[in-house]
Amino acid sequence: xxxxxxxxxxxxxxxxxxxxxxxxxxxxxxxxxxxxxxxxxxxxxxxxxxxxxxxxxxxxxxxxxxxxxxxxxxxxxxxxxxxxxxxxxxxxxxxxxxxxxxxxxxxxxxxxxxxxxxxxxxxxxxxxxxxxxxxxxxxxxxxxxxxxxxxxxxxxxxxxxxxxxxxxxxxxxxxxxxxxxxxxxxxxxxxxxxxxxxxxxxxxxxxxxxxxxxxxxx
Amino acid sequence: xxxxxxxxxxxxxxxxxxxxxxxxxxxxxxxxxxxxxxxxxxxxxxxxxxxxxxxxxxxxxxxxxxxxxxxxxxxxxxxxxxxxxxxxxxxxxxxxxxxxxxxxxxxxxxxxxxxxxxxxxxxxxxxxxxxxxxxxxxxxxxxxxxxxxxxxxxxxxxxxxxxxxxxxxxxxxxxxxxxxxxxxxxxxxxxxxxxxxxxxxxxxxxxxxxxxxxxxxxxxxxxxxxxxxxxxxxxxxxxxxxxxxxxxxxxxxxxxxxxxxxxxx
Numbered sequence: 001x002x003x004x005x006x007x008x009x010x011x012x013x014x015x016x017x018x019x020x021x022x023x024x025x026x027x028x029x030x031x032x033x034x035x036x037x038x039x040x041x042x043x044x045x046x047x048x049x050x051x052x053x054x055x056x057x058x059x060x061x062x063x064x065x066x067x068x069x070x071x072x073x074x075x076x077x078x079x080x081x082x083x084x085x086x087x088x089x090x091x092x093x094x095x096x097x098x099x100x101x102x103x104x105x106x107x108x109x110x111x112x113x114x115x116x117x118x119x120x121x122x123x124x125x126x127x128x129x130x131x132x133x134x135x136x137x138x139x140x141x142x143x144x145x146x147x148x149x150x151x152x153x154x155x156x157x158x159x160x161x162x163x164x165x166x167x168x169x170x171x172x173x174x175x176x177x178x179x180x181x182x183x184x185x186x187x188x189x190x191x192x193x194x195x196x197x198x199x200x201x202x203x204x205x206x207x208x209x210x211x212x213x214x215x216x217x218x
Numbered sequence: 219x220x221x222x223x224x225x226x227x228x229x230x231x232x233x234x235x236x237x238x239x240x241x242x243x244x245x246x247x248x249x250x251x252x253x254x255x256x257x258x259x260x261x262x263x264x265x266x267x268x269x270x271x272x273x274x275x276x277x278x279x280x281x282x283x284x285x286x287x288x289x290x291x292x293x294x295x296x297x298x299x300x301x302x303x304x305x306x307x308x309x310x311x312x313x314x315x316x317x318x319x320x321x322x323x324x325x326x327x328x329x330x331x332x333x334x335x336x337x338x339x340x341x342x343x344x345x346x347x348x349x350x351x352x353x354x355x356x357x358x359x360x361x362x363x364x365x366x367x368x369x370x371x372x373x374x375x376x377x378x379x380x381x382x383x384x385x386x387x388x389x390x391x392x393x394x395x396x397x398x399x400x401x402x403x404x405x406x407x408x409x410x411x412x413x414x415x416x417x418x419x420x421x422x423x424x425x426x427x428x429x430x431x432x433x434x435x436x437x438x439x440x441x442x443x444x445x446x447x448x449x450x451x452x453x454x455x456x457x458x459x460x461x462x463x464x465x466x467x468x469x470x471x472x473x474x475x476x477x478x479x480x481x482x483x
Contacts (some may be wrong), residue, residue: 014307021278027277094304097269098238098328179243214281 009131010097016138017090019211023145024083024203026078030152030200034076037159038069044166044186045057056182058183061166065190068155068162072197075148075155082148086141090126091151093134100127142208149208155203163187220274221267222393224433224441225373230255230350232375235276237391241269247386248297249437251377253363253370254281255350261305262289262368262377263437270301274308286312288344290354292379292437293362294320296425300329303328314356315344319364337366344368352384355425357381359418381422382450383408384439395440398449404439409454410461 045063048055103124110117170183224232236249250273251426259281265273273311274283286309291299294316306312306329307479318336325331342354354368363379368377397403413419434442434450442450 018308019282020272021283024278025280025282080279084271084275087275091267091270091274091304098303147257198440200347215289 010094011199013090013097013134013138014199016211016214017086019207020083020086020090020142020215021216023207023211024080026200026207027079027149027152030197031073031076033070033193033197033200034072037065037190037197040193041065041191042067044183047183057169058166059199061162061177064162067145067161068159072152072155074150077130077185078148079145082141082145085144086138087133088138089137089141093131093138096127096130096134100131101110135215139212142212142215145208146205149201149204153198156194156197160191160198163190163194166190219272219277220391220393221279224251224435225375227373230347230372232370232373233280234393234441235273238272238391240272243388246297246393247438249435249439249441250277251435252277252280253346253352254285256347257285257306257345258287258350259285260290260344260346260352262290262291263292263379264301264305264449266300267304270304273301274305278316283308284311288312288346289314290344290366290368291316291320291375292357292367292377293317293365294323295362297448298437299324302325306330306333315342315366317358317362317364317366319362339364357418357422359413359415360422361412361414369429369431371430374430375435376426376429376431376433376447377435377437379437380408380412381454382434382436382439382442383412384436386439390440391443394441395446398442398446398453401440402453403463406457409439409457409463410459413457413459414460414463417460419454419457424450427451436444 041062044057045066048059048062051058104118107117107122107124110120164187166185166187170180171188219235219238222234224234226232231254232247232252232254234249235252242246244396245266246269248265248269250265251397253260254260259277261277262268263367264338274311277283277286289309289312290304290307291314299316301312302324304340310333312333314329314334315337316334318338321331321334321336323464324334324460324483327441337354339358341356344352344354346352350370350372353369355369355376357365357367357379365379367379369375373402384401385408386404405450431447434447460468
């Protein structure tokens with residue numbers, strides 16, 4: 001492999017890595033949003049309990065949301081852990097790319113001095129082969145992030161849907177002895193948080209697709 | 219890797235990263251500090267190659283990788299900067315501040331000389347953003363012959379490199395010193411051996427005692443807060459540094475040991 005080819009691979013790996021780190025930064029923003037949803041649904045649950053029999057159906061809906069929220073935190077941790085694996089592999093790739101460069105230079109010097117180049121050449125060849133495989137391994141590691149991202153997106157959709165049901169239910173129970181305006185505000189806040197979550201997961205998915213196309217490209 | 223927000227002042231925050239439970243035992247535990255201000259980030263002593271994956275993952279949970287504009291290296295040791303070339307491959311625009319004694323040594327880690335800014339012996343200032351101006355404080359011979367610290371006059375947080383460092387037992391999880399007296403056992407040996415010069419220590423103490431410091435943040439071990447900062451200064455002032463020379467002298471004063479040394483030589 002020529003040095004400029006090697007540099008291009010090094011740059012491609014850095015570009016992929018930068019994109020993966022952007023997913024890490026973005027996915028972390030999901031945590032406070034998920035906490036907000038959790039808090040709203042908790043408040044809504046208390047309010048529905050206060051409303052007694054009239055708030056019973058609302059209580060069931062908010063309970064559903066409450067159960068969904070902690071799962072988001074687990075999925076975010078899963079994404080972070082997978083990104084950590086990618087970071088480890090990337091650091092390894094970059095170090096090996098440097099080693100390969102050093103062995104190439106060693107080979108040149110040994111050749112110039114008319115000495116045996118076998119060991120340096122073998123090591124350089126092995127590193128080159130590993131480098132060829134590195135994009136496939138990276139792509140595989142990146143694809144492993146997808147299920148957790150998808151799960152978060154699904155959860156945001158489910159929460160949004162329950163939020164809509166909550167609004168319908170509140171509208172139906174308007175005459176009942178409970179603060180329907182406060183409920184409506186909570187449901188709206190919940191919906192807007194879900195929209196934010198979906199936007200972030202969509203952004204992450206788009207960046208992931210770009211990173212995968214870079215890994216499959218060279 | 220644990221992350222802890224040390225202080226937050228408007229849009230200016232300090233975060234410490236460390237105590238990675240998955241870190242292999244053969245690698246010394248280090249603290250990495252991050253300052254984020256107006257979307258720009260400064261990373262202090264980013265650490266060795268071995269812990270780079272964990273540090274980069276933890277950093278990017280707080281700020282995008284492209285926001286890192288400054289990397290600060292207190293000195294040239296591998297646990298401080300051997301990951302530098304990896305960082306610079308991701309942050310090609312970042313500037314690296316190191317003591318003037320080290321650029322031609324640090325480039326052995328495989329990084330670009332153009333990104334390095336040499337800090338003179340008298341120190342410097344770093345403007346991370348319009349609202350964040352940091353003071354680079356000289357701490358030469360503590361322990362490296364060229365050594366710098368970083369002070370944030372806004373938050374009163376002081377990054378002290380190896381000064382205040384402690385080699386904590388493996389199960390120590392806390393980021394802060396809980397009891398100063400019981401913490402001494404973890405830092406005494408380190409300071410006596412790694413810090414070579416009483417004169418350099420006194421010079422540094424005379425300077426930092428005049429500064430308003432609320433938090434003293436070493437690169438290894440736990441962080442000192444409020445009163446503990448002054449307890450540390452007093453304790454450090456009383457220490458006899460350069461223990462290896464003292465031990466050696468004692469041995470050479472003894473005839474048998476001197477013979478053994480010359481035979482070995």
